[in-house]
Structure formats: C-alpha cells, structure tokens
Amino acid sequence: MPRVLCVAEKNSIAKSVAGILSGGRSSRRDSPSKYIKNYDFTFDFPFSGSSDVTMTSVAGHLTGLDLDQAHGWGKCPIPQVFDAPIVEIHTKDQEKMASNIKRECRNADYIMIWTDCDREGEYIGWEIVQAALQGNRNLQGNVYRAIFSHLESRHIIHAAKNPKRLDQRAVDAVRTRMEVDLRSGVAFTRFLTELLGSKVERDLGLKNNQRPIISYGTCQFPTLGFVVDRFERIQKFIPETFWYIVLSVPNGPDTTNFQWERGHLFDRLTVAVIFELCLETSRNIAKVTDIKSKSTSKYRPLPLTTVELQKNCSRFYKMSAKASLDAAEKLYQKGYISYPRTETDIFPSKMDLQSLVEQQTSDNRWGDYAKTLLNGPGSNRFKWPRAGKNDDKAHPPIHPIISCGAGLDNENEKKVYEYVTRHFLACCSEDSKGHSTTMTLKWGTEFFTASGIVVLERNFLDVYVWMKWETTKQLPNLALGQDVELSSSLMKDGQTSPPNHMTESELILLMDANGIGTDATIAEHIEKIQQRDYIKKKKMSKQTYLIPTTLGISLVHGFEAIGLEDSFAKPFLRRQMEVDLKLICDGNKNKLEVVNDLITKYQEYYGLTSTNQNKLVETYMNIKSLI
DNA sequence: GCAAGGTC
The missing domain is CATH 3.40.50.140 (Rossmann fold)
Structure with missing residues (x-):
C-alpha cells in the first residue's frame, strides 16, 4: 500500500x-x-x-x-x-x-x-x-x-x-517579515545598546555584568509609543472651564436633574445671557414637550477571542496579559478549555454548543444557570451566540470543554476558567432587556432631558457578573404638555479633566486595532518593554497603570528629534509592512522587491540615526535631568 | 547579549 x-x-x-x-x-x-x-x-x-x-x-x-x-x-x-x-x-x-x-x-x-x-x-x-x-x-x-x-x-x-x-506567496510573505524584523531589530538594538548602554547602566544602578540591552523591535517601539503618548497627553493637559445649566424637578421626596441639551459651553458670557433670558421669560416654570419610551437591550458578549480574554482578565481580575494567556495555555493542555489562541468570534454553525452547556450544569457556581438555559423555566433559554466578523480559519472561539469541578488548585487557572465559562454561558443566553424613558422639558428657549431605565429581564447578566446594568431612579410623574414648577434652575461651571493613564487592557486594545503583534504575542511585547525598563507598572488607587520610564520617553523623543519620515514609535511602519505582505500574498509584489524596499528604508534611517546620534544622547540626558 | 512569530 x-x-x-x-x-x-x-x-x-x-x-x-x-x-x-x-x-x-x-x-x-x-x-x-x-x-x-x-x-x-x-x-x-x-x-x-x-x-x-x-x-x-x-x-x-x-x-x-x-x-x-x-x-x-x-x-x-x-x-x-x-x-x-x-x-x-x-x-x-x-x-x-x-x-x-x-x-x-x-x-x-x-x-x-x-x-x-x-x-x-x-x-x-x-x-x-x-x-x-x-x-x-x-x-x-x-x-x-x-x-x-x-x-x-x-x-x-x-x-x-x-x-x-x-501557497508559495504566503510562504514568501512570512519570510519577508522574518528578514525585515531580524535585520532592523538586530541593527538598531546593537546601535542603541552601544550608544546608551553604559549611561543607562549607571542610572539603573546595575553592576558591570548586567549590561542593559536597549532593543529596537518593529512591535516593541509602537507599543512603547502608545504608552508614552498617553503619558504626555496627561502631562500636557490644560484643564478648561466650561459652563452649563441644570434644572431640577420635584420627584416625591426627592428631585430629578434635567441635563441641558447643549451639554456645556466654554464661554461664560454666552451661557449667562441664555440663562438670564430663560429666567426672564419662564421664571421657574418649564413645560414637558416630549416623553419617549422605548424598549432597550444590553447585548450579550460576542464569542471569545484571545485578545478579549486578555483584556477582560486584566479588567476583571487585574491579571497581566501574559499571566492570563499562560493560565489559558495550561487549561488547554489539561483539556478544560479549547485552544486559547484565536481571532475567531463566530462559532461554526454545526458545533454542538448545547452539550457544552450541559457539561456545566454540575458546577455549583453557575450550574443552576446552565440548567435554566437548557430546560427553563423562564424566557432565558439557550440561544445561538451572536456572530462577530473575525475568522482566523484555524480555531473556533475560546470555550470550556469539560467542567473543572474542584479540579483546579492554581488561582490564575481558576480565574481564567471561570471567566471563559461565564463568558461562554453569557454568549449562549438572551440579551438583557429593559425599558427606557426620556423626558424633555422646555424652559425659555432651551431644552433639557432626563432618562430612566427599568431593567426587565437580566438574562445573561446573571452569569456575566462583571457587567452592571441597573434600574435607575424613576422619572417624575408628569404628562406631555404639563407645566412643572422647578425646584431649582442653576448655572454651574466645571472643568475638563485629563485622560487616565494607560491600562494594560487599553494597550492590548490599541495594539490589536493597529495590527501590532498577534493574539499570541501581544502579551510578550508588553512584557518585553517592561524587561527593557521602557515602561513600569504603577498602582494608583486600585488600578494598575503603565507609565513610561525616563529611558522609554527618551527613546521616543530622541527618534522624534532625528525626524525619521515614519516614526519608529508610531504604528505606521509596521502597518505599511502588513500592506506589502498582503501584496505579496495577492501576487502583486514579490518578496525580493519588498525586502529590498523595506531594508533600503531601514538603511537610510540607520544612516540618519547614526549621524544624529548626539540627539539621542542629548534627549536622554535632558529628560533625565528634568526628573 | 540583538526581532517577531509559532508552540509547550
């Protein structure tokens, strides 16, 4: 045979x-x-x-x-x-x-x-x-x-x-990526280490045999760029004062605030004129001009991808992206969950999801929920998951395979298993349903609104415990066209506030959206730039943020000062390479052509960097002296 | 000692 x-x-x-x-x-x-x-x-x-x-x-x-x-x-x-x-x-x-x-x-x-x-x-x-x-x-x-x-x-x-x-074209495209990543990474890593290594070594207080490596990588630098960019937006932020009008209306023993439809304005005089005019024409009486009631829902999550798993384990459990992927890998090897590296957020139509739900009925945390999905009572019955738009053609969305019972003693594995399972059950549930009412008041020439939500059926929220959707305070009982006596009308001021520092969860989102790294490597790049001492994790009031170090900021600004056409710290260069790789895959360019183009570009950048190396050193010295 | 990408 x-x-x-x-x-x-x-x-x-x-x-x-x-x-x-x-x-x-x-x-x-x-x-x-x-x-x-x-x-x-x-x-x-x-x-x-x-x-x-x-x-x-x-x-x-x-x-x-x-x-x-x-x-x-x-x-x-x-x-x-x-x-x-x-x-x-x-x-x-x-x-x-x-x-x-x-x-x-x-x-x-x-x-x-x-x-x-x-x-x-x-x-x-x-x-x-x-x-x-x-x-x-x-x-x-x-x-x-x-x-x-x-x-x-x-x-x-x-x-x-x-x-x-x-498909030889796809093979060529990967080989192209490998060569460009290798040559550019090695060249600039050696250059940066030799240029700045000894200075950084002294500043970090390292011993002679722990020479720091100052690396460049096509993914490392854009990742660093995102963190530095956020940090500086906060540093440079100048708060601005704004003004707005708010009405409050009696509601039983309490009051309900109605928000100005114009939001807020940055000119005090304009707001003051409008306010005075309304006060003059309407005194303390407003009219109900609109009441809109509609049913509303909160969507259950999409089937689980690797990036989503890492983002949410970071948000819900404060785990690092690497820790959650490592734990998922272990769970996969032990047979508890499916393959954890996937971009797919659509379940194949023939998959038997109900028997996977059945597997979970014995668990004492969500077993009862799984049972009601399969056998009722109530309207939250098994429903085929929503379909996302991504399919990596290799792996289905991440889902639990068998119930782990009490079989896990590692804390991270326990958490990740719980997340994967609750997410999966939520995917197979009904959306959460509610009812929202929006009431509009006219006061003088201006309009003001207030909304109230009643959650009618929680459905998936019962198992997806990290997401909140609450019934809000009810609106005052007023009819369309009715005049209402205000309990107050006020002109107030406030200030714009800076963005928050970067969380790991946001960084993962940014990298994914910009094509920096893959589902399997995003966590590694974030780890790597911490190892390199470009960024640090910092705990501030319960949240952990990513903050760039002196070295990290200097590298970004140093290269900016040299003024390369495509900034190393921006995602653009990497994205351009992706476009070229796609052209190779489609047969519109060949490997040699693309490798030559990209390497020529990096050679040119190397020349510029080398002749302007003093700018890198000066930037580092300057930023260091400021801190 | 250097990259990014697979996988364990």
Whole structure:
C-alpha cells in the first residue's frame, strides 16, 4: 500500500484529525520529542488510493533565523547587518521534531501538510517540506496541502479528499517579515545598546555584568509609543472651564436633574445671557414637550477571542496579559478549555454548543444557570451566540470543554476558567432587556432631558457578573404638555479633566486595532518593554497603570528629534509592512522587491540615526535631568 | 547579549 505522511502544526490537531480520518481506530506511537506523537491508520486519499497513513505534527516553527557566525554582535560594523547572510538555526526541540519528520517520511510516497490555514501556518508547512525532502528526495512533487478551518468531521474529511498545494506567496510573505524584523531589530538594538548602554547602566544602578540591552523591535517601539503618548497627553493637559445649566424637578421626596441639551459651553458670557433670558421669560416654570419610551437591550458578549480574554482578565481580575494567556495555555493542555489562541468570534454553525452547556450544569457556581438555559423555566433559554466578523480559519472561539469541578488548585487557572465559562454561558443566553424613558422639558428657549431605565429581564447578566446594568431612579410623574414648577434652575461651571493613564487592557486594545503583534504575542511585547525598563507598572488607587520610564520617553523623543519620515514609535511602519505582505500574498509584489524596499528604508534611517546620534544622547540626558 | 512569530 502507498504510504502517506500527514503533518500538523501541533499535536492537538494531529490527534483530532487522526481520530476523524481513522474513524477512531488509529494507534499511537511516541516520537523523539515529548510534545509530539505519531498516529497510524489507513485512509483513502484521492492521490494515492487506500494508504497507510502516519499523522504527526511539529510544535510551531521548525527553524529560526539568525545572521551567520561572521556577523555576530561586535564582530562586524553594524550596517553590515542589513545585507549579511542569514542562516537557519534550530533549538534542541526543533532538532528532535525535524528528526521525527525525516524518519517518518523515509518510506513515504506522499506528504500532506495539515498546518493551520493562516500565513504563519503556510510557512511552517514549507519548513516541514524542507525537512521531509532532506529525509526523502522522492517526495518532491508529491506534496499536498489540506485546507480546513475547524475540526468538524465532515469538514476534515472533505479537506482530506480535496488536497491543494502550498501557497508559495504566503510562504514568501512570512519570510519577508522574518528578514525585515531580524535585520532592523538586530541593527538598531546593537546601535542603541552601544550608544546608551553604559549611561543607562549607571542610572539603573546595575553592576558591570548586567549590561542593559536597549532593543529596537518593529512591535516593541509602537507599543512603547502608545504608552508614552498617553503619558504626555496627561502631562500636557490644560484643564478648561466650561459652563452649563441644570434644572431640577420635584420627584416625591426627592428631585430629578434635567441635563441641558447643549451639554456645556466654554464661554461664560454666552451661557449667562441664555440663562438670564430663560429666567426672564419662564421664571421657574418649564413645560414637558416630549416623553419617549422605548424598549432597550444590553447585548450579550460576542464569542471569545484571545485578545478579549486578555483584556477582560486584566479588567476583571487585574491579571497581566501574559499571566492570563499562560493560565489559558495550561487549561488547554489539561483539556478544560479549547485552544486559547484565536481571532475567531463566530462559532461554526454545526458545533454542538448545547452539550457544552450541559457539561456545566454540575458546577455549583453557575450550574443552576446552565440548567435554566437548557430546560427553563423562564424566557432565558439557550440561544445561538451572536456572530462577530473575525475568522482566523484555524480555531473556533475560546470555550470550556469539560467542567473543572474542584479540579483546579492554581488561582490564575481558576480565574481564567471561570471567566471563559461565564463568558461562554453569557454568549449562549438572551440579551438583557429593559425599558427606557426620556423626558424633555422646555424652559425659555432651551431644552433639557432626563432618562430612566427599568431593567426587565437580566438574562445573561446573571452569569456575566462583571457587567452592571441597573434600574435607575424613576422619572417624575408628569404628562406631555404639563407645566412643572422647578425646584431649582442653576448655572454651574466645571472643568475638563485629563485622560487616565494607560491600562494594560487599553494597550492590548490599541495594539490589536493597529495590527501590532498577534493574539499570541501581544502579551510578550508588553512584557518585553517592561524587561527593557521602557515602561513600569504603577498602582494608583486600585488600578494598575503603565507609565513610561525616563529611558522609554527618551527613546521616543530622541527618534522624534532625528525626524525619521515614519516614526519608529508610531504604528505606521509596521502597518505599511502588513500592506506589502498582503501584496505579496495577492501576487502583486514579490518578496525580493519588498525586502529590498523595506531594508533600503531601514538603511537610510540607520544612516540618519547614526549621524544624529548626539540627539539621542542629548534627549536622554535632558529628560533625565528634568526628573 | 540583538526581532517577531509559532508552540509547550
């Protein structure tokens, strides 16, 4: 029988796909790597007919890139980094994975790639093929690619029956990113460290053997830029005084305030004139000119993505993005939750979500809630989740798999499991429903409104305990057209206030929105710029904020002073690279062209930075002396 | 000693 080797991006996919294609009758063997298993079974592929199949995997990339030996740190003038030869390097684990591929493909007639169907997955597929060809040259030309976006059986079988080829354009796009990130990162990191390292070392009070690294990275700098930008908006903020009019109306023993439809104005005289005019024409009588009642709802959350998980664990539990992702990873390995790195916020239509809800009925925290979702009573019954707009074509939204009961002793894992589960149950619930009433008063020439909300059905809010929606005080009982005697009419002043310092949750949102990093790496970039002493976490009245250090601020301003056309600390450069990568994927540009363009740009920036290096030093000295 | 991206 022909032999087919299938290779996935990680063991969990290999295991699931082997289970589906073998109809549950595969046998498992160990591999040289502890992360990887080999699964044997038979399957009927269109290119080979009935075949002996081995399904295995790697665990992420098989190779890393670095500059060749001759261009190590200190061994060459820095500008050579931009065109030095690049070599492939392997960790011990990667060598074990590659040797498994080589051994397993020795007798194979075909190889089929089952890596995730995203850009990086395509490149990992290419790496796998290179390793396989080293083990067995005859595989050349017998390479196939499975296209799949989730692990539903019929979908996976369809993918196996409709093999495609690797997309070389996507492979080229990833290689482009790798080369540009490597060369620009290494060049500017060496430059900055050599320029500022000894000064920073003294200022941080480090010992000789703890030379600081002052790194540049295409993601690190924009991340730092966001934090510095917020910090300075607060520093530079000048409060402005504004004026407004507020009416209050008797409401039982209490009063209700009506807000001015103009909000507030920054000119005191204008407000005073309007106020006096109203007082003259209407004294203390206003008329009800409008009462609008409508039903309103608060939407249940969208299916859970990695970025949302990190943002909310930071908000609800004050966990760092890295801590929440680490805990999610552990929960995934233990089988409690689904794969935690996903951009998808739409559940595949065939997924059996009700049995996942059923799993949760035994939990003493939300079990009763899960039961009512499935069996009533009441109107909050299981409802298919809302659909978001993102699909990474590789993984479904994050959801609980099995109930953890009392099986978790790690605090962070407990919290993340609770969050994932409550979020999932909320997704499968009805929106919260309420009723809002808005009343408008006319006083003189001006209009004023007040609103009241009655929450009628809490629904998902009962399980999504962090979100608040409360019934407000009722509006005074007045009829349309009725005159009402005011208990007061006042002209008041107030001041605009500065924004708050950056929270980790906001930073994650900004990075995601600007394409800085990926779901799997955003947390690492935030960690990295803390390690580098560019930003620090600071606790202020219950909240933890991210504050830039002297060094962090200096780097941003130093490069600003040099005046590169595309600021390093802004997301623009990185986004431009994404656009170019997309052009490569669509066949409108080639790799060589894009690499040359981007590297030329970085070389030019390096030249400018190098001739203006005194500006970096001066900026650092200046800012240091101010603090 | 340097990047960012996968994954464990």
